[in-house]
Amino acid sequence: MRSETIRKIIRAYDDPVVRAYCWIRFGILRQRFLDEIGQYLPESGAVLDVGCGFGLFSLYYAAIAPARIIRGIDLDRRRIAMARRAATRLGIDNVVYEENDARHFKGDGHFAAAYMLDIVHHVPREVVPSLLAELRRALDRDGILLVKDVDTRPAPKRWFTWALDKAMSPSTPVAYWSSDELTETLTASGFRVRRHLMVDMLPYPHVLYVCAAVP
Numbered sequence: 001m002r003s004e005t006i007r008k009i010i011r012a013y014d015d016p017v018v019r020a021y022c023w024i025r026f027g028i029l030r031q032r033f034l035d036e037i038g039q040y041l042p043e044s045g046a047v048l049d050v051g052c053g054f055g056l057f058s059l060y061y062a063a064i065a066p067a068r069i070i071r072g073i074d075l076d077r078r079r080i081a082m083a084r085r086a087a088t089r090l091g092i093d094n095v096v097y098e099e100n101d102a103r104h105f106k107g108d109g110h111f112a113a114a115y116m117l118d119i120v121h122h123v124p125r126e127v128v129p130s131l132l133a134e135l136r137r138a139l140d141r142d143g144i145l146l147v148k149d150v151d152t153r154p155a156p157k158r159w160f161t162w163a164l165d166k167a168m169s170p171s172t173p174v175a176y177w178s179s180d181e182l183t184e185t186l187t188a189s190g191f192r193v194r195r196h197l198m199v200d201m202l203p204y205p206h207v208l209y210v211c212a213a214v215p
């Protein structure tokens with residue numbers, strides 16, 4: 001039934017290139033990984049998706065838990081417009097999209113959870129600590145931040161991921177963090193961090209950082 005939800009989401013985009021992108025993203029973050037990530041999201045309450053892109057994962061997590069209110073932000077206007085159109089077509093009304101640069105995001109303490117799926121390595125390194133601090137401020141006292149990113153090791157997996165990143169979006173800068181560095185930065189930003197290794201047969205060095213806001 002959840003696989004049908006994924007197929008419906010992909011069909012909500014007209015552009016064949018975007019559809020192909022969706023198939024690839026849902027192939028990389030496939031059902032097993034969506035469940036691994038989703039198990040940490042609250043079933044209800046406000047959830048922030050930073051760098052939501054075309055909206056596919058926010059649509060998925062909104063569709064399977066109608067009491068969640070997901071807010072997706074992305075700096076790409078076209079992607080936000082497509083995410084809104086897809087939500088309307090699918091009749092998913094517990095998600096809202098906003099064109100917004102994460103570098104200027106200001107936290108206001110009312111989100112039960114926030115997540116960033118393959119975003120940190122696209123944000124300039126020097127901005128990441130202040131973004132994490134704002135996300136910490138954006139969360140409720142017992143809020144949770146999920147960061148899914150890729151490790152710098154083993155090197156061949158990093159090269160594979162880099163080649164794919166460049167193929168999908170050649171002009172977007174990429175700066176990967178080692179899992180130790182990112183854990184340290186998350187901890188310094190006010191989170192208690194647990195690393196959840198998302199072991200993949202494909203050569204992706206996925207890491208999910210499950211971050212509890214420290215009161």
Ligand SMILES: C[S@@+](CC[C@H](N)C(=O)[O-])C[C@H]1O[C@@H](n2cnc3c(N)ncnc32)[C@H](O)[C@@H]1O
Pocket residue numbers: 025050051052053054056057073074075076079100101102103116117118119122123
């Ligand atoms: C690799 S895509 C990931 C999109 C989506 N999270 C996913 O997993 O399919 C990276 C996204 O981050 C967005 N992005 C990059 N820098 C950003 C920033 N400073 N603020 C908001 N969005 C940003 C891009 O526009 C793009 O949609």
